[in-house]
Amino acid sequence: MHRNGFETVSVWQETTPTLPADRKAREQCDVCIIGAGIAGLTAAYLLRREGHDVQVVDAFDMGAGETGRTTAHLTAVLDDRFVTLEKLFGTKGAQLAAASHRAAIDTIERIVREAEIDCDFERVDGLLFASGAEQVDLLNREGGAALNAGFTDLVAVDSLRLPGVRFHGPALRFPRQAQFHVGKYLQGLARDFPASDFNRAYVNNPLVASVVGDLGPILIIVMSALLLAPIVYLAHLPFAKRAP
Numbered sequence: 242m243h244r245n246g247f248e249t250v251s252v253w254q255e256t257t258p259t260l261p262a263d264r265k266a267r268e269q270c271d272v273c274i275i276g277a278g279i280a281g282l283t284a285a286y287l288l289r290r291e292g293h294d295v296q297v298v299d300a301f302d303m304g305a306g307e308t309g310r311t312t313a314h315l316t317a318v319l320d321d322r323f324v325t326l327e328k329l330f331g332t333k334g335a336q337l338a339a340a341s342h343r344a345a346i347d348t349i350e351r352i353v354r355e356a357e358i359d360c361d362f363e364r365v366d367g368l369l370f371a372s373g374a375e376q377v378d379l380l381n382r383e384g385g386a387a388l389n390a391g392f393t394d395l396v397a398v399d400s401l402r403l404p405g406v407r408f409h410g411p412a413l414r415f416p417r418q419a420q421f422h423v424g425k426y427l428q429g430l431a432r433d434f435p436a437s438d439f440n441r442a443y444v445n446n447p448l449v450a451s452v453v454g455d456l457g458p459i460l461i462i463v464m465s466a467l468l469l470a471p472i473v474y475l476a477h478l479p480f481a482k483r484a485p
């Protein structure tokens with residue numbers, strides 16, 4: 242899971258063996274997925290389970306990108322805050338954001354069970370707390386917005402004591418969030434992939450081209466190989482980095 246000797250190595254990367262990979266991409270497949278992070282490998286797992294011929298291409302290794310550096314909290318309590326989401330997208334938009342993240346956690350839990358992936362997955366409560374008096378008003382407003390967004394099981398805590406936090410103020414407790422070992426999870430998703438389904442190659446973004454006609458999208462992989470796939474899923478850039 243390492244990209245080079247200069248980067249720090251996360252605990253997930255240190256404790257997850259690399260994925261066997263073919264050096265050369267297969268020339269044809271039903272679906273080509275670029276990026277072996279949590280998005281690409283989860284999609285690959287689900288598509289393979291439905292019988293599709295899937296090939297995953299990554300410049301480095303599985304979990305070499307953001308996934309290998311995550312804190313591995315699976316939470317529907319979004320960093321962007323529901324007060325903000327409600328303001329930008331209305332109550333329905335905030336509800337959709339919360340529901341989609343809850344569904345994602347449920348999906349991961351279902352995959353962990355059905356594929357028997359031993360990845361320390363556990364449901365835990367999430368706590369959002371004020372670390373100073375100036376944050377109490379925002380926390381209260383966030384509680385209201387989270388309720389509107391559908392967190393009906395949300396519990397308001399009057400005074401929370403946490404080791405290392407001097408301010409003992411209010412908090413919001415969100416039941417049924419989760420945590421896991423993301424490296425073991427990726428390993429489990431890819432457990433049954435033959436080496437020919439995982440290829441190490443750098444995909445040059447501007448050269449991913451869509452051709453109108455019978456051919457479908459054409460993917461050109463730098464270093465000469467040409468790969469044809471009717472469906473190409475670009476899972477190599479985490480969403481946050483795609484925004485201008």
Ligand SMILES: Cc1cc2nc3c(=O)[nH]c(=O)nc-3n(C[C@H](O)[C@H](O)[C@H](O)COP(=O)(O)OP(=O)(O)OC[C@H]3O[C@@H](n4cnc5c(N)ncnc54)[C@H](O)[C@@H]3O)c2cc1C
Pocket residue numbers: 275276277278279280281298299300301302303304305306307308309310311312313314315316442443444445446476477478479480
């Ligand atoms: C410090 C930190 C903490 C985080 N904590 C959390 C958290 O607690 N909970 C949470 O939900 N999210 C968290 N995140 C965000 C989360 O990690 C990412 O949203 C998620 O991992 C993105 O997954 P991905 O599969 O989209 O992308 P990635 O994991 O980045 O996968 C992309 C893959 O594509 C490959 N690639 C890139 N470019 C090319 C190319 N040109 N050719 C071929 N391959 C290429 C990369 O090598 C990489 O393996 C955190 C992120 C960071 C950095």
